Structure formats: structure tokens, C-alpha cells
Amino acid sequence: MELKICHLYPEVLNLYGDRGNIICMRRRLEWRGIGCSVDLLRIGEKADFTQYDIFFIGGGQDFEQEVLLGDLRDGKDKSLIAAVEDGRTFLTICGGYQMMGHYYETHDGVKCEFLGAVDFCTVGADVRMIDNYCFKLGAESGGSTVVGFENHSGKTYLGAGVNPLGRVIKGNGNNGEDGTEGVRYKNVFGSYSHGPILPKNPQLCDVILESALVRKYGKAELEPLTDSFEVQAHDAVYKMITGA
Ligand code: GLN
Numbered sequence: 001m002e003l004k005i006c007h008l009y010p011e012v013l014n015l016y017g018d019r020g021n022i023i024c025m026r027r028r029l030e031w032r033g034i035g036c037s038v039d040l041l042r043i044g045e046k047a048d049f050t051q052y053d054i055f056f057i058g059g060g061q062d063f064e065q066e067v068l069l070g071d072l073r074d075g076k077d078k079s080l081i082a083a084v085e086d087g088r089t090f091l092t093i094c095g096g097y098q099m100m101g102h103y104y105e106t107h108d109g110v111k112c113e114f115l116g117a118v119d120f121c122t123v124g125a126d127v128r129m130i131d132n133y134c135f136k137l138g139a140e141s142g143g144s145t146v147v148g149f150e151n152h153s154g155k156t157y158l159g160a161g162v163n164p165l166g167r168v169i170k171g172n173g174n175n176g177e178d179g180t181e182g183v184r185y186k187n188v189f190g191s192y193s194h195g196p197i198l199p200k201n202p203q204l205c206d207v208i209l210e211s212a213l214v215r216k217y218g219k220a221e222l223e224p225l226t227d228s229f230e231v232q233a234h235d236a237v238y239k240m241i242t243g244a
Helices: 020-030 062-067 069-085 095-099 202-217 228-242
Strands: 002-008 035-041 054-057 089-093 103-105 111-113 120-137 145-158 166-170 183-185 188-191
Touching: 002 020, 002 202, 020 035, 020 054, 020 089, 020 202, 054 095, 054 202, 062 069, 062 095, 089 095, 089 202, 095 145, 095 188, 120 228, 145 228, 166 228, 202 228
Parallel strands: 002 035, 002 054, 054 089, 089 188, 103 120
Antiparallel strands: 103 111, 120 145, 120 166, 183 188
């Protein structure tokens, strides 16, 4: 068994070590004897998207999001929407998450027309939402608690009937107003959580890997891992954030 990962725009969307998510996915596959390859796809580069099982898009500043708009419209947009509808797995973080929605209007009034692969939009606010935070995943994404770090001015509003990835326990999440965090649509996982998100939240990593394995092979049998350091890291940060 093998999963192929496409890391999209690694040169412009990679805040707070977001690429650590790729290392985490790769290691957790390899520890179970499952192969993993990673291709980097930069602005201007083309690829056949039907060869990939997982797409990863990290976070970036408003300016960097604006820079890649032309490249998205040069064909990647249609291929990415097709990949979403085809049930391929996406992990998208902050600026990369915003990219999956209809648009992002920055706090200084620049409107970035994004993919519209998932029904939501984002509007920049003058006050940034910055802090460690935590949330509880929805049942379809395993139900565990996730700890992370958010830093965004964009407030994301999900369309009616679109499921969040989880519910905020402490912090802002999508917009600081409705208690939602991220999005889960088909096998698209979107979150505001940098950190990177996966190393301290191994259950979420396995849910993501399983979604890709099930799509490709019809089943996923991930052997349990010890995860003692991962669980200690998660629990220590959870305690720091919530005091519980
Ligand atoms: N530029 C976006 C915002 O501020 C995304 C930031 C990020 O990826 N951390 O909302």
C-alpha cells in the first residue's frame, strides 16, 4: 500500500512550520509499513492531480494568497475542485483553508476569488484572532479534542448545511461568533490550526490517513501506535489552554 501526497504551494504557504504535517503523515504511514511519497507543486508547475491521494495546503499571509490567484486560475482550480468531488483527501490550514471557499475579502478590501470547492466565505476583520486554542472534532472526524494555534484576521462563515470540522472549546475558530472551527466536506479537512496541527493530535492524523486509504483501497487497517509523547504533548497543551 502507498499514498501519494501533493504539497501545494510550499514556497508561499508554509507558516509556523505547517509542513510538519507532511512529516507527521509520512511517518505515521511508514511506522505501519505503508509507503508514502511527497511531491512539491509550486507556482507555475503543472501535474496530473488524479495521481494524488492527499493534498496539503498550508497557511500564508494575505499578500501570498493574492500572489497565487493567477496560478490557481490557470487550470489548477478545476483540477482541485474535481479532486474534492472525487473524494480525495485534503488537509488545508488557515490561508490554505480559506482558499477552498468562495472568496476571501481582506481587511483592507482586496477580494480574492478562491476555488468555491466548499460552500463558505471569509471576510477580514481589523482585529486579528491570535492565541493557542482548542476544539472538539465532529463525530465523523473521530470526536477527539484538538489543540493548536490560530493567527488570522479572516472570519469564515460556513454555508447552510456545511459541517464544521469541530466545535470550539476555547478560542475563536472560524469567526469567534458561532462556535464553529474549520470545515469537513467529503474528505476535505480545513482548520485554522497551525502548530503544526497533526503531531500533537495523532487521532486526527489517523482519521485523515484512513480517509485516503479507504478511498484508494476500500478499507483502512491502521495498527495502533504507542503515541506516548504525542499524547503527553496534547494533554500538556490542553491543560495550559483550558486549565482542566
Ligand atoms: N491571511 C489570512 C488571515 O489573516 C490567513 C492567515 C494564516 O494563514 N495564518 O486570515
